[in-house]
Amino acid sequence: MPKSLSLRAGLGSVLFWSVISAAFIGPGTVTTCAMAGSRFGVSLLWTLMFSTLGTVLLQEAAARVTIASGLSLGELLTQIYGPRIRWLMVLLFGTVTLGCAAYQAGNILGAVSGLGLLTGLSTPVLTALTGLVCITLLWQGSTRFIANMLGLVVFGMGIAFAYVATSASPDPAELIRSLVTPTLPPDSTVLVIGLIGTTIVPYNLFLGSGIGQGQSLAEMRWGIGLAVLIGGLISMAILLSGTLVSGEFSFQTVAQTLENRLGRWAGSLFSFGLFAAGFTSALTAPLAAAVTGRSLLGWREGSWAYRATWLSVMIVGLTFGMLEVKPVPVIVLAQATNGLLLPLVAVFLLVAVTNKAILPVAYRNRPWQTVAMLFVVVVTAFLGLRNLWLAVF
Template sequence: MPKSLTLRSGVGSVLFWSVISAAFIGPGSVTACAMAGSRFGLSLLWALTFSTLSTILLQEAAARITLASGLSFGEVITHSYGAKAPWIARILFIAISVGCAAYQAGNILGAVAGLSLLTHLPTTGLTIAVGVVCVTLLWQGSTRLIANFLGLIVFAMGIAFAYVAFNSGQSTGTFLKALVVPSLPADSLVLVISLIGTTIVPYNLFLGSGLSTNQTLREMRWGIGLAVLIGGLTSMAILAAGTLVTGEFSFQSVAQTMSAQLGDWAGALFAFGLFAAGFTSTLTAPLASAVTAQSLLGWSAGSTAYRAVWLLVMAVGLTFGLLGVRPIPIIIAVQAINGILLPFVTVFLFRAVNNQTLLGQYRNSPAQNVAMGFVVLVTAGLGGWNLWLALGSGQ
């Protein structure tokens, strides 16, 4: 008889899988969502609906591969390509690691920007403090401890932004319509791409697959579904809160505008949300790169090579932070890297989840294939547009 899903196991699964929502709700999401709300009101909410549902679909598929076959997503790739597998694994690992390092730069810059808004302390000291705390947590080696810790911060951040959004003056009818009716106002395409690209993150598929052991299929689906939904609703709340912002966009202007319109508490909550988003992603980006190495290259968790991977990703982020680079340009620039990687990873996932030999009855159903095929086509278009825009802007 299948294991029943109790309230305790259900809540525990949601908290555990919040590592995924913690990974995609980073400074990039805060920046893109708040900027979308500031420039276009609620018009781009539908992009978050699409990306949230797509993330649930793709993460469930990646985790189902591991639960059904006992192999991680990366191991299935290496098993599927014979003599070409080592080269494919190395290329994917390098690409994912570069993406994680790029994200890490934005993550630390965002976390420190939030702390700076809250405390007005020197950014150099704050950068070092964030780095020391993150290295300490990652060195412990317990992914469940990290996942639960991140889950609590994500929930707190979601409550903070939801409270701000509730006071933004938007009507329920307007909000619900914007959730499901696609709209492309003039000059909004870049932000639409950013909203989707910051939610459907390539390295999360390797991270989720690598963390999905020791759960039943029902627990996994329940945990991923609710955790990602909470993350998506948090992004939507950030966008709604961003509608309060006018003028040139910066973290300082967002905090000042929200404080002026709703009180000092609103600016402080934005600063906390920015810090929380950056801090949670500062943990997950190095962890994801190490889990990807474990999945694709067979490096064991806790080994010297495994730790060297996440330490290198952490070092890249700290270097950018200590150099005092402006955070918003870096955060926006890394979305091009995400867009380039995303369609390739989703195609690999589509092939893997249809492997009859490995998955048997757990392979995709026709309905799942139609839904995933649609997501693959959209993400391929997203990747092409991001590459075109990146080349066109000289990035």
């Protein structure tokens, strides 16, 4: 760690950047990771290794753009291309917001499902309470307060899932092999692109760029690296927990299976983790949509357009919750949709972070970073297009 970065500043940065972990560890992560473990054992762990490293790479680049230029990713793209492509900025904002709304539906459904398993209360009541708390916190408007609060909840959730995962007792050699050896078992493509889409979340790149102002490069790199690594380990713990589950997949099945095999504590910990994942992401998805609009379209934080955006995303999630839609299909579809959007957003980020006219030399990509980002784009585009091909033909 650089000498200029104190221990207190480093820990504060990790807590602040845990908002990124809170954003990608939602019910989508719980669902896709647990389902991957249930259906394919540990064979898809390599996907989480790839997507965790990819998240660190892309989030660092997005935050570096802001620190170097004083502009968010969207503002920088607008400056590069000018007003002549404002239609593209509007289209990109609409696409990202649609992805946030899809995520939000799963977030609310997941949080309410976790609360329902814990309390037994009705879905409409729990949906209304969850929505009221989220709207109150978002309306007060402090992104740093929300980030720090979410960081604490994420760490608590991680401890819960890690405790359950230790009971899976995987073979160490098989575990290491699965982390570094890519495999695509039959009928696993949707889950693979879902695992990537739920970890390297496209809207997180705008969220990270939008909140990164005011930090030093050392603070940002330390905070993002450790916070995302912790998030990746939590995702892997959820997948290992899923290997204990067999039969038809549902949240009730997972909780009941864990209770039967490990005791009532395991089912309760899973239910708490599901609620925590949904609640934290139910705050970050609307916030990310509003921050993306501020970044791409030049809104002020707290303006009517800014608040209308996050409120609209919140209403979509609450509507799905009130209608008591089955959560698992909605959540998996949202992850796959965002996985398809990821290559497009990553290409925009790559263009911004290699721009010689705006970024000083010290802040531009090094050759290995450009190659690594291109690799992430190619892999995600290949998996997304392969998934579309299989769906159509």
